[in-house]
Amino acid sequence: MSAAKVQVEQPTTTRQLEQYAALPFEIYSHRQAWWPPDTRSDVELLLGRTPITVGLEITPLWARRDGKALARVTVVVNPHYIEHHQEKLGHLIQFEALPNETAAAVAVLEEACARLRLRGLKAARSGFATFLDYPYAIDNYEAFPSFLLRANPEYYHAYFKNAGFFTEKGMVDYTMALTQQVLHNYRLAVSAARERGFTVQSWREYGFARAVDAWVDTTNASFARHWGWSPASRAQVRPTLALLEMTAAADLSMIAVAQGEVVGTVFSVPDLSPSLARVKPGVRLPPERGGGSRGALINIGVLERWRGQGVNLALAASSFLAMAQRAMSYAGYTLVLDDNWPSRKTAEKLAGRVTSSFVAYRRDF
Ligand SMILES: CC(C)(COP(=O)(O)OP(=O)(O)OC[C@H]1O[C@@H](n2cnc3c(N)ncnc32)[C@H](O)[C@@H]1OP(=O)(O)O)[C@@H](O)C(=O)NCCC(=O)NCCS
Numbered sequence: 001m002s003a004a005k006v007q008v009e010q011p012t013t014t015r016q017l018e019q020y021a022a023l024p025f026e027i028y029s030h031r032q033a034w035w036p037p038d039t040r041s042d043v044e045l046l047l048g049r050t051p052i053t054v055g056l057e058i059t060p061l062w063a064r065r066d067g068k069a070l071a072r073v074t075v076v077v078n079p080h081y082i083e084h085h086q087e088k089l090g091h092l093i094q095f096e097a098l099p100n101e102t103a104a105a106v107a108v109l110e111e112a113c114a115r116l117r118l119r120g121l122k123a124a125r126s127g128f129a130t131f132l133d134y135p136y137a138i139d140n141y142e143a144f145p146s147f148l149l150r151a152n153p154e155y156y157h158a159y160f161k162n163a164g165f166f167t168e169k170g171m172v173d174y175t176m177a178l179t180q181q182v183l184h185n186y187r188l189a190v191s192a193a194r195e196r197g198f199t200v201q202s203w204r205e206y207g208f209a210r211a212v213d214a215w216v217d218t219t220n221a222s223f224a225r226h227w228g229w230s231p232a233s234r235a236q237v238r239p240t241l242a243l244l245e246m247t248a249a250a251d252l253s254m255i256a257v258a259q260g261e262v263v264g265t266v267f268s269v270p271d272l273s274p275s276l277a278r279v280k281p282g283v284r285l286p287p288e289r290g291g292g293s294r295g296a297l298i299n300i301g302v303l304e305r306w307r308g309q310g311v312n313l314a315l316a317a318s319s320f321l322a323m324a325q326r327a328m329s330y331a332g333y334t335l336v337l338d339d340n341w342p343s344r345k346t347a348e349k350l351a352g353r354v355t356s357s358f359v360a361y362r363r364d365f
Contacts, residue, residue: 006070006104008063008111017043020060023069023096027153033144033279033290034151042094045132046074051236052131055079057119060094061111063104070104071097071159075112076129077119081230090116092126093133099155102162109163117365125168126160127360130230134335135171135358136160144289146173146332146356147272147296160361168362169227172344174333174352175288178324182351186317189350193314199257200318204250211255212241214262222264222301227337228360244269248326252295254318256302256311264302266315270295271328288330288355295323296332300346312346320350 011020021042028034044050046060057077062069076091092112097105113124127135136157137150145151176182190200203211216234223229244250252268273279273290285291297319302311320331333347335358 005065006063006107007065008061008107011060011062014043017046017060019069020062020072021046023062023072026069026098027096028151029278031142031144031151031280032283033273033277033285035145035147035273035276036278051239052232054236059115061108061115063097063101063108065104070101071095071108073108073112073126075115076132077116077121078129078230080232081130082121084229084231088120088122090119090121090124091129091133092124093129095126095156096152097156097159099153102159105159106163109160109165113163113363113365121365123362123364124165125228125360125362126165127358128169128171128228130228131232135169135360138357138359140356144273144277144285146175146289146294146334147269147276148298148334149173149356149358163363165361165363167359169360170338171335171358171360172338172354173335173356173358174347175294175355176320176331176333176347176350176352177288178320178329178331183321183324185351186321189310189313189317190321193256193310196309197258198263198309198311198314200254200314201257202251202318202322203253203255204245206255206257208245208250209238209242211250211253211265212238214255215241215253215265215267218262218265218303219267219299219301222303226340251326252319252322254315254322256306256315258306258311263306264300264311264315266297266319267299268295268297268319268323270323270326293328294330294332295320295326295328296334298334300343307342312342313349316346316350 021039059075062072073092073095141154216237220231248270254266256264271292271294287293333352336343
């Protein structure tokens with residue numbers, strides 16, 4: 001294919017943004033099962049109209065030949081990240097590209113880096129941006145991924161490397177089989193924490209709106225030194241999480257309290273694949289992947305001064321016990337950095353098995 005005719009531009013009209021948001025359908029819809037994008041929300045995000053994008057500079061770029069989209073990436077300049085980490089780094093989110101289109105993929109990534117350089121930034125990251133982007137799979141390429149995570153085609157790695165990116169971080173996703181023995185051990189972990197004075201309640205029991213605010217505060221504090229994390233405000237998070245009050249997420253997410261203080265939180269969701277995934281007729285997802293039987297712990301945080309006392313285990317175990325009560329037989333523990341020893345140990349103590357691996361890419365200018 002000739003690279004000469006590939007043009008990299010910014011889509012601007014609503015129609016163009018809709019086409020941009022729909023590119024994943026060309027790449028993934030032949031699969032037996034996948035998570036399609038919510039294109040309406042994605043267009044709102046690209047226009048900077050969602051609470052989570054307040055204050056962010058967002059520039060979608062696509063590479064096209066004869067009007068056909070071949071590759072896309074959205075350039076994000078996040079002042080909250082830059083200030084928090086004191087690092088002049090921009091994020092390249094929503095990357096997708098067709099097969100056998102190296103020139104187009106490299107061209108769109110080159111242009112994205114050029115835009116960041118123009119803004120005075122010194123590096124680009126793709127595959128990790130808080131609430132906005134998730135890392136690239138290095139295994140299970142065609143399998144149905146965990147909620148939020150990618151099962152990108154394997155050729156994406158060559159595209160990034162040809163555009164001068166290198167692997168910056170590795171991450172893994174765990175799966176727990178909720179067997180009777182495992183559930184018994186979870187009950188012991190909850191009792192042990194209770195005896196030490198920690199109370200664990202679901203967000204619904206605690207009061208949902210208060211729990212959302214407590215989650216924002218606890219997450220910002222406990223993730224303050226976490227690689228890649230970008231703080232978010234209560235006002236940014238409330239509108240999205242408020243939608244979950246009427247769902248099982250309110251029963252699966254947990255708050256730990258000691259001496260009247262919130263000391264840790266977990267945010268979990270039920271198996272969303274029956275409502276959000278596209279599964280070809282006649283296909284049954286393996287139960288450890290979805291189909292109603294796999295809940296997912298998305299985020300866990302314990303305030304620094306309360307660590308080392310089993311609050312992590314009690315929070316996650318309470319969430320997984322609540323999943324089991326609702327007929328889920330597997331639980332995900334989603335996305336742990338390879339060097340996040342406390343979290344990896346937490347997952348392993350809860351009988352988690354690494355079931356998918358991922359990387360985030362970086363390019364320094
Ligand atoms: C992950 C987190 C919830 C764990 O809770 P915690 O109360 O700190 O858990 P612990 O202190 O008991 O640590 C868990 C295990 O890791 C071990 N550990 C802690 N730091 C370690 C290190 N640097 N190297 C090796 N092991 C380490 C602990 O010894 C413990 O093992 P043990 O139970 O066998 O003693 C907490 O550290 C946290 O909030 N971290 C910041 C947010 C975060 O990273 N969340 C997870 C994102 S995936």
